[in-house]
Amino acid sequence: MHEMSIAMNIVDIAVQTAQKNGAHKINSITVEIGALSGVVPEALEFCFEAATKETMAEGCRLEIVYLKAQAECSACGFKFETDQFLNLCPQCGEQVFAAGGQQLQVKAINVD
Numbered sequence: 001m002h003e004m005s006i007a008m009n010i011v012d013i014a015v016q017t018a019q020k021n022g023a024h025k026i027n028s029i030t031v032e033i034g035a036l037s038g039v040v041p042e043a044l045e046f047c048f049e050a051a052t053k054e055t056m057a058e059g060c061r062l063e064i065v066y067l068k069a070q071a072e073c074s075a076c077g078f079k080f081e082t083d084q085f086l087n088l089c090p091q092c093g094e095q096v097f098a099a100g101g102q103q104l105q106v107k108a109i110n111v112d
């Protein structure tokens with residue numbers, strides 16, 4: 001499952017950052033997940049606990065900030081948020097491709 005490797009990657013980044021700052025324990029990790037990143041938040045949460053086993057992040061909370069993609073219609077200029085790459089403009093029915101929403105990054109960690 002590809003969320004497992006993503007979860008391990010997130011834990012790695014958090015542990016490295018915590019160690020650099022002389023922390024002993026990670027309380028929570030905040031990650032931003034874009035709607036078009038292909039990552040399913042529920043699947044990531046499921047893998048996260050296993051990924052933290054026997055690390056200083058064990059038992060820590062995973063806070064997910066889910067970001068929608070932005071779309072702007074080139075025909076009528078209407079702007080809207082979406083979680084799909086291909087959309088139909090709600091205003092005029094034109095095809096609109098979403099931009100952004102692909103991010104997957106560790107935004108913040110809370111340590112002791």
Ligand SMILES: [Zn+2]
Nearest residue numbers: 073076089092
């Ligand atoms: Zn439109």
